[in-house]
Amino acid sequence: MYKYIYIFLLMSVLLFSKCTNNVKTNEMKTQLGYFDQINEIPDSVQVEGITIKNLFKNQILAHQSGYDSTLITDKVYLSHQAFWDNCYGMIFGEENSHKFQTTKGMIAWNRTLYPENKSMFDERAKVLIELKLDSLLKTNLKKFNDLVPYKVESTIGILFTPLIGIGFGGCNKDQFCIELNNTDYEIAYLIEKGLPHELNHLAYEPLRGDDPKFQTALGQVLDEGFACYFAWKFFEGEMTKYEAVSNMSESDWNWFVQNEKAIFEKLQEYFDDESGDNPILRNDKLKLFPDAPQGLAYWLGFRIVEKYVENHGENSWKDIYELNIEDVLDKSGYDEYISEL
Numbered sequence: 001m002y003k004y005i006y007i008f009l010l011m012s013v014l015l016f017s018k019c020t021n022n023v024k025t026n027e028m029k030t031q032l033g034y035f036d037q038i039n040e041i042p043d044s045v046q047v048e049g050i051t052i053k054n055l056f057k058n059q060i061l062a063h064q065s066g067y068d069s070t071l072i073t074d075k076v077y078l079s080h081q082a083f084w085d086n087c088y089g090m091i092f093g094e095e096n097s098h099k100f101q102t103t104k105g106m107i108a109w110n111r112t113l114y115p116e117n118k119s120m121f122d123e124r125a126k127v128l129i130e131l132k133l134d135s136l137l138k139t140n141l142k143k144f145n146d147l148v149p150y151k152v153e154s155t156i157g158i159l160f161t162p163l164i165g166i167g168f169g170g171c172n173k174d175q176f177c178i179e180l181n182n183t184d185y186e187i188a189y190l191i192e193k194g195l196p197h198e199l200n201h202l203a204y205e206p207l208r209g210d211d212p213k214f215q216t217a218l219g220q221v222l223d224e225g226f227a228c229y230f231a232w233k234f235f236e237g238e239m240t241k242y243e244a245v246s247n248m249s250e251s252d253w254n255w256f257v258q259n260e261k262a263i264f265e266k267l268q269e270y271f272d273d274e275s276g277d278n279p280i281l282r283n284d285k286l287k288l289f290p291d292a293p294q295g296l297a298y299w300l301g302f303r304i305v306e307k308y309v310e311n312h313g314e315n316s317w318k319d320i321y322e323l324n325i326e327d328v329l330d331k332s333g334y335d336e337y338i339s340e341l
Contacts, residue, residue: 225301
């Protein structure tokens with residue numbers, strides 16, 4: 001009898017061991033499949049003068065087997081060095097500059113950042129895989145270049161960072177980034193819908209060098225409003241106006257429309273302010289309109305551009321690139337429109 005019990009227990013142990021090994025094998029295959037998918041993402045996508053570097057790819061692959069610091073050095077740091085050195089290396093203060101301006105610093109934080117945040121980082125990377133990142137970027141970059149009458153040159157890195165500070169932006173045209181682990185953003189929306197908005201800044205802002213109003217509140221209103229209008233134009237038929245303006249809700253949009261006359265009349269006096277501390281840009285703090293939703297400046301800029309196009313023809317939005325800021329407001333007829341409300 002004991003012999004049969006022994007045989008039964010032995011078979012149970014062997015069966016359990018086999019099942020456990022199968023589970024581990026399946027987990028390894030799943031993980032291997034994930035790394036294979038990551039590896040298939042190109043290091044970069046370039047369409048004309050715009051290059052998007054998928055730095056996150058090698059930040060993940062560096063941990064495929066142990067830790068490959070050469071991938072971090074060659075494919076993450078040196079690949080977008082101007083950004084790491086001159087943007088992140090500056091904006092986070094001298095005490096953090098070594099993390100971004102040296103090979104040693106980059107290797108150090110990349111050693112622990114992915115393992116410590118693996119679940120969240122993998123989840124965000126899988127979103128990009130599902131979006132078919134390569135073809136999506138190529139399609140949108142080509143469409144952008146076809147629409148915009150001015151050629152843009154820029155380098156943008158999609159990356160993970162130990163310090164969050166930019167979201168989607170940068171310090172100059174070759175020092176841009178998309179912070180993939182910035183939880184303030186819904187990453188699928190940012191990559192799929194937010195890119196044209198940001199690229200329009202890169203087309204518009206270099207043309208404002210001699211514009212006396214560019215640093216004013218009105219300048220920022222039109223810069224953001226034009227980027228919102230361009231995004232709406234880019235996705236026309238697929239994106240509502242309110243979604244194009246800070247991804248606001250329809251009820252938020254309606255609040256602004258219902259208060260449009262008061263908004264313009266009360267904010268006009270701040271158009272020339274260059275301090276940044278005014279109700280147009282800081283209504284959240286100054287509360288000139290305490291019930292206003294977020295996105296006041298973006299919405300106002302969108303409406304001015306929209307009125308300009310209504311008065312000058314469907315393709316006249318392209319005029320905005322060349323016109324001085326004050327001329328856009330004057331020729332938009334927005335002031336006259338408000339006076340008739």
